[in-house]
Amino acid sequence: MTTKSSLNAAPRRFALINDRIITAPKEVVPVSVLRALASIAADQVLVRDHGSPNDMVLDDRATVDLNDGNVFYTRARCDATPPAACGSPAKLAFAVDDTFELSTAAELPFEAFMALFGLEAGKQLFRDFESPNDQPVAPGSVLRFKDGPVFYTRGGQHHDARVEITIDGVKHKVAPGKTSGADLKKIGNVPLADELIQNIGGKLTPLADDATLCIAGGEEFVSHPRCGASS
Amino acid sequence: MSFPPDQIAELQALVPGVMACREGVVSYFLLPGLQLPAGCTPSKVDALLCPTPRDGYESRLFFSQLVTSTSARNWHVTNTRIVDRQWCAFSWKTNKTGLRLAQMVVEHLCAIK
Numbered sequence: 001m002t003t004k005s006s007l008n009a010a011p012r013r014f015a016l017i018n019d020r021i022i023t024a025p026k027e028v029v030p031v032s033v034l035r036a037l038a039s040i041a042a043d044q045v046l047v048r049d050h051g052s053p054n055d056m057v058l059d060d061r062a063t064v065d066l067n068d069g070n071v072f073y074t075r076a077r078c079d080a081t082p083p084a085a086c087g088s089p090a091k092l093a094f095a096v097d098d099t100f101e102l103s104t105a106a107e108l109p110f111e112a113f114m115a116l117f118g119l120e121a122g123k124q125l126f127r128d129f130e131s132p133n134d135q136p137v138a139p140g141s142v143l144r145f146k147d148g149p150v151f152y153t154r155g156g157q158h159h160d161a162r163v164e165i166t167i168d169g170v171k172h173k174v175a176p177g178k179t180s181g182a183d184l185k186k187i188g189n190v191p192l193a194d195e196l197i198q199n200i201g202g203k204l205t206p207l208a209d210d211a212t213l214c215i216a217g218g219e220e221f222v223s224h225p226r227c228g229a230s231s
Numbered sequence: 232m233s234f235p236p237d238q239i240a241e242l243q244a245l246v247p248g249v250m251a252c253r254e255g256v257v258s259y260f261l262l263p264g265l266q267l268p269a270g271c272t273p274s275k276v277d278a279l280l281c282p283t284p285r286d287g288y289e290s291r292l293f294f295s296q297l298v299t300s301t302s303a304r305n306w307h308v309t310n311t312r313i314v315d316r317q318w319c320a321f322s323w324k325t326n327k328t329g330l331r332l333a334q335m336v337v338e339h340l341c342a343i344k
Contacts, residue, residue: 169241169331197337199245202266204340220244224337227326230305231288 009129011148015064016093016100017046017072028065031058034072044074051104052088057081067146071102094143096125096151106145113143123153132179132215133172133187163217167196176216182209190223197222232258232283234332241333242280252314257283259314260332268344270301279318282332289325292339293318300343 013024017038025033031046040046048056048064049071057080058064058072069090093100094108096117103116114121126134127143128150137143137151154162162173167188174187181196184207190196198205198213199220207213207221239260243249246262253259265278277295285291297306297319304321311318325338 166241166244169237169244169333195341197341202246202264204245204266204268204337204344206344222241222245222333222337224330224334224341225327226338226341228323228338228342229326230342231322231324 009131012128012130012150013066013070013148014093014095014150015066015070015072016102018074019100021093021095021098021100024066024070027067028063030063031060034064035060038074040074043077045077045080046072047075047080048072049091050086050088051091052086054086054088056086056090070149092145092149094145094149094151097153103145108143110137110139110141110143119153126152126154126175128152132174132177132183134175163215165215165217166220168221168223174215177214178212179215180209181207181211181213184213184221185209185223188221188223191225194223194225197224234258234282238332241331242336245333245336254314257281257285261314262336265336265340267298268300268340271343272299277316278336279313279316280332280336281313282335288323289328290330290335290339291320292323292336293320295319298343302343304343 013027015022015024015034017034020038022034022037035046046058048058048069050056069092071091071093089104092103092106094103096119099117101116108116114125119125125137127137127148128134129148163176164171164173167184167190170188172187185192185196196207198207199222242260246265248263250261251258252261260280260282262278262280264275266275276298279293281291281293283290293313295316295318297309304323306319306321308318308320321342323339323342325335330338
């Protein structure tokens with residue numbers, strides 16, 4: 001069993017540079033962007049950590065795929081040796097609640113992953129898709145690095161932090177907090193062209209796609225196709 | 232005609248006092264104190280949803296009195312009697328079949344918002 005993506009949203013990714021978590025905008029990133037995000041001085045080179053004497057020195061003009069390894073360190077440019085073949089697998093960093101752990105295994109069973117981070121068994125683990133509909137990772141799953149290395153936890157034993165909202169008569173469990181009209185349409189499988197309306201005690205309030213709403217639980221929405229016309 | 236319980240529950244969330252009624256073979260839903268969109272006078276009226284085709288319309292929403300709104304509508308029905316009450320209605324086609332009960336109400340209300 002594997003974990004599923006959340007409504008096709010992109011998982012959050014990061015590069016670990018000198019033991020600092022640097023959030024990456026996407027999985028394939030120019031080295032120059034990582035250098036800028038990590039404020040790397042011009043006299044330093046960025047090196048991908050394979051735990052090998054032949055760790056890969058990255059050309060400033062190259063791009064890196066964080067799926068191939070997201071652990072880096074810097075070294076004085078004058079000490080850097082030309083890139084050589086490196087047969088060792090690159091180190092992989094997973095993050096939970098903004099703390100990281102290293103692994104050379106690209107896949108970890110859920111239970112091993114929880115143990116790696118010292119998380120109690122009752123904690124719910126969510127892969128971070130920056131989506132209001134992040135789904136908890138099920139015990140027994142295999143967590144694959146390439147599916148996204150960033151996670152967060154909620155609650156303790158049997159605690160579910162998500163709240164329930166209703167869209168078109170169907171109940172959905174979502175993370176509380178800010179969400180947009182467009183996100184709610186995705187959650188409710190409402191066509192983007194349809195209008196979403198919030199029912200606030202019988203008062204119907206249209207919700208624009210770019211409107212932001214703070215979900216607390218119990219909100220009710222109705223969509224309609226805007227197809228009516230005077231005859 | 233019967234309607235799925237989830238659709239009726241959704242309608243109840245919109246109008247808590249909703250009541251099903253019937254005249255002949257036609258089913259209606261009485262929506263007491265239906266809140267109208269901002270800008271409407273009055274702000275609440277009793278309404279009657281006919282969720283099945285009638286008078287050439289896919290569905291109809293009748294109102295217990297004429298409503299003034301920012302969007303002028305053709306109130307071509309001003310005094311029709313259904314389930315022992317007088318009703319008014321403006322001409323509005325939803326142009327779509329398969330709408331749920333709550334969607335029908337919203338589709339009609341959006342015509343006067």
